[in-house]
Amino acid sequence: MSRVELNKVWKIYPRGNVIGVKDLTFTIQDKEFLAILGPSGGGKSSTLRMLAGLEEISKGEISFDGKVVNQLGPAERNIALAFESYALYQRLSVYENIAFPLRARKMPKAAVHEKVTFIAELLDLKDLLKKFPPSLAGGQQQRVSLARAFVRQPNLTLLDEPISHMDQRVRAEIRARIRHLHDEMKNTTVYVTHDQAEAVSLCDRIVILHQAELQQIGTVEEIWNRPANRFVAFFVGEPAMNFLPAKVEGERALSVASAQGRRSLALLAAVPPKYAGRELTLGLRPQQIKVHRRDPGGNCLPGKVRLIEFQGETTVLTLNIGGEGNTEMKAVVAATERYAAGETVWLAAEAKNMHLFDGEEVILKK
Amino acid sequence: MAEVILKNVTKLYGRKRAVNGVSLTCREGEFLSIFGPTGAGKSTILKMIAGIEPITSGRVLFNGRQVNELPPQERNVSMAFESYNLYPHLNVYDNIAFPLRAPRWGLKLSHKEERGKVEEIANFLGIGDLLERLPQHLSGGQKQRVSLARALVRRPEVYLLDEPIAHLDARLKFSTQSLLKEFASRYKATIIYVTHDYREALALSDRIAVLRKGCIEQEGGPEDIYYRPVSDFVGRLIGEPPMNLLDGQIVEQGGRTCFQAGSSFTLPVREGLAASMRSSARQENGSLVTRLGIRCEYIKLARERISESSFQLPVYAIVHEAESSVVTFELANVFFYARVRQELGLVDYRVSEKLWVEFDQQHMMFFPKTIELSAKV
Numbered sequence: 001m002s003r004v005e006l007n008k009v010w011k012i013y014p015r016g017n018v019i020g021v022k023d024l025t026f027t028i029q030d031k032e033f034l035a036i037l038g039p040s041g042g043g044k045s046s047t048l049r050m051l052a053g054l055e056e057i058s059k060g061e062i063s064f065d066g067k068v069v070n071q072l073g074p075a076e077r078n079i080a081l082a083f084e085s086y087a088l089y090q091r092l093s094v095y096e097n098i099a100f101p102l103r104a105r106k107m108p109k110a111a112v113h114e115k116v117t118f119i120a121e122l123l124d125l126k127d128l129l130k131k132f133p134p135s136l137a138g139g140q141q142q143r144v145s146l147a148r149a150f151v152r153q154p155n156l157t158l159l160d161e162p163i164s165h166m167d168q169r170v171r172a173e174i175r176a177r178i179r180h181l182h183d184e185m186k187n188t189t190v191y192v193t194h195d196q197a198e199a200v201s202l203c204d205r206i207v208i209l210h211q212a213e214l215q216q217i218g219t220v221e222e223i224w225n226r227p228a229n230r231f232v233a234f235f236v237g238e239p240a241m242n243f244l245p246a247k248v249e250g251e252r253a254l255s256v257a258s259a260q261g262r263r264s265l266a267l268l269a270a271v272p273p274k275y276a277g278r279e280l281t282l283g284l285r286p287q288q289i290k291v292h293r294r295d296p297g298g299n300c301l302p303g304k305v306r307l308i309e310f311q312g313e314t315t316v317l318t319l320n321i322g323g324e325g326n327t328e329m330k331a332v333v334a335a336t337e338r339y340a341a342g343e344t345v346w347l348a349a350e351a352k353n354m355h356l357f358d359g360e361e362v363i364l365k366k
Numbered sequence: 367m368a369e370v371i372l373k374n375v376t377k378l379y380g381r382k383r384a385v386n387g388v389s390l391t392c393r394e395g396e397f398l399s400i401f402g403p404t405g406a407g408k409s410t411i412l413k414m415i416a417g418i419e420p421i422t423s424g425r426v427l428f429n430g431r432q433v434n435e436l437p438p439q440e441r442n443v444s445m446a447f448e449s450y451n452l453y454p455h456l457n458v459y460d461n462i463a464f465p466l467r468a469p470r471w472g473l474k475l476s477h478k479e480e481r482g483k484v485e486e487i488a489n490f491l492g493i494g495d496l497l498e499r500l501p502q503h504l505s506g507g508q509k510q511r512v513s514l515a516r517a518l519v520r521r522p523e524v525y526l527l528d529e530p531i532a533h534l535d536a537r538l539k540f541s542t543q544s545l546l547k548e549f550a551s552r553y554k555a556t557i558i559y560v561t562h563d564y565r566e567a568l569a570l571s572d573r574i575a576v577l578r579k580g581c582i583e584q585e586g587g588p589e590d591i592y593y594r595p596v597s598d599f600v601g602r603l604i605g606e607p608p609m610n611l612l613d614g615q616i617v618e619q620g621g622r623t624c625f626q627a628g629s630s631f632t633l634p635v636r637e638g639l640a641a642s643m644r645s646s647a648r649q650e651n652g653s654l655v656t657r658l659g660i661r662c663e664y665i666k667l668a669r670e671r672i673s674e675s676s677f678q679l680p681v682y683a684i685v686h687e688a689e690s691s692v693v694t695f696e697l698a699n700v701f702f703y704a705r706v707r708q709e710l711g712l713v714d715y716r717v718s719e720k721l722w723v724e725f726d727q728q729h730m731m732f733f734p735k736t737i738e739l740s741a742k743v
Contacts, residue, residue, distance in 0.1 A: 309569035
């Protein structure tokens with residue numbers, strides 16, 4: 001287990017001079033569970049491959065516990081990997097698959113047995129040890145693949161989209177197991193995914209990459225409440241943050257066009273004077289909007305219910321605010337609150353949950 | 367738009383019953399989902415309605431008229447498949463316009479009318495700027511939206527959509543789902559929709575038919591399926607995490623009827639529920655066994671004892687969601703999950719910490735065992 005540092009790391013693919021990763025600097029703390037999150041083509045895979053030693057680092061340094069590993073291969077870096085595609089050895093039993101990385105390191109037989117038994121116990125694989133991968137269900141194969149990654153204590157464990165394609169019936173279980181495994185073993189772990197829900201659910205901190213660049217690194221709470229820019233605000237959260245045109249009316253006042261004229265909203269902090277009178281973008285998370293049948297006063301907008309999507313525990317409403325842009329918004333309500341299409345309701349937001357953007361840039365830092 | 371009725375429809379592949387005596391009605395203007403796991407026979411039903419797959423026995427009726435013998439082109443349906451099926455040599459525009467040009471429907475649109483219709487649906491689905499491209503230059507998600515646009519561009523008697531948004535990424539899936547819902551309500555369209563994704567089924571449908579091994583397991587509105595599953599199979603298919611299922615036996619203790627799981631877990635069951643618990647039970651090795659079902663949002667957690675029927679368990683793992691956390695416990699060899707809403711900041715429970723757990727008995731159900739539990743997934 002190691003502290004892993006990336007220092008001004010670049011990946012430039014000579015063919016076409018494509019920049020895969022641009023000037024990336026961040027640190028993975030010892031024993032930390034960190035997600036690298038971003039849309040495809042954002043630089044996640046290049047970063048993962050450079051961490052693993054599968055791809056050359058064009059510029060900059062990667063170091064493990066202060067020691068630069070740029071020139072070391074995957075084995076010398078002592079990395080464990082688990083992929084989306086399991087990559088199990090089909091002709092080896094489950095036991096031998098898990099034991100493989102230990103045998104490769106010439107561990108004595110008794111120690112191998114002890115380690116395999118321990119991890120098999122943790123992942124509920126004891127009854128499967130004599131079976132062969134082709135006879136296993138997908139969830140079982142994924143558990144074997146995880147067992148192989150966690151059977152020894154490498155410097156760094158890399159998990160590449162290990163659950164995104166799994167059935168909803170097993171996903172919750174695999175998530176819980178991965179998190180439990182990490183809490184037990186305390187491996188320094190990097191989890192690469194394009195799925196923001198996976199990253200949010202499993203990891204201590206999240207690195208967000210987009211267009212080869214670092215957008216933000218922080219805890220789930222920081223990323224959720226204090227997104228560094230509009231991209232991050234939009235990318236994390238489902239349904240995504242609502243964006244509405246809003247005009248700066250005063251130091252702490254905005255106005256938003258609605259079917260019932262311009263509504264004014266109060267801000268928690270002062271907008272810098274240079275934005276006075278400007279048209280900016282207000283960001284409101286659908287999960288942080290409260291829906292009322294009557295005007296509750298305070299920061300709220302009238303909205304006409306257009307679509308109602310039942311999700312089980314919650315219902316997602318799509319609403320029209322009206323006004324010149326006829327802005328659309330989504331709000332998440334408890335499924336027990338019932339609304340009808342065509343009904344006009346009031347959407348209230350607390351000032352602390354209001355985000356303000358000028359283009360991509362965040363205006364009010366919290 | 368038409369009403370579609372299936373009467374006792376069966377499909378045999380050799381000796382295998384892919385669809386077994388399915389009777390189903392999709393009313394005019396209704397959004398009906400056929401929902402179930404892979405291999406349940408969902409697509410086969412849709413193909414029989416379309417006329418692509420011959421019917422072994424039973425009847426398919428459009429507006430009361432039997433269509434069993436009609437070839438696909440004579441049934442006025444539009445289809446979108448999971449596997450796109452785009453014409454590789456035609457650009458996106460021509461792919462979408464294709465059904466408008468079929469002489470069979472006698473639309474005889476002018477160039478301008480045709481362009482209007484193609485652009486309208488393409489813009490609606492967010493692919494308006496791809497019209498000149500060839501399919502080979504599109505991503506999977508783009509191809510899938512083209513395929514959907516081609517199905518929606520015309521007004522047939524019924525739309526048959528087979529996993530039409532399965533290959534979109536999460537964000538796009540969610541927004542396209544809303545668009546489909548809007549489309550359905552705007553055109554009062556009769557839509558039969560095949561999906562294995564419970565979120566789509568719940569959000570889109572007026573009614574859902576849950577399919578299991580070629581038979582209908584349950585039919586009802588989204589809320590019936592979510593709140594009142596008829597079996598452990600349906601409960602498990604819906605929700606993430608899915609409904610918690612716990613095996614145990616019925617025991618009498620201190621004059622109360624209890625549900626007992628494993629050796630140490632005994633839960634007194636309230637009066638009204640005991641009868642339903644007994645009726646779900648079966649004799650097994652001399653004891654009465656049953657299966658308890660409860661959704662994760664109906665489990666309450668606290669550091670202090672909650673009530674007389676609460677019990678203590680160590681936390682196995684905690685995973686966070688944006689506005690809630692899912693706490694996992696292990697009990698009698700299965701996992702169960704409790705969702706905690708975090709209106710007041712992050713949940714600070716720790717792994718291995720013992721918490722008090724309470725099941726909301728209003729939302730507890732009992733089922734006969736019909737599926738294997740996922741300890742062995």
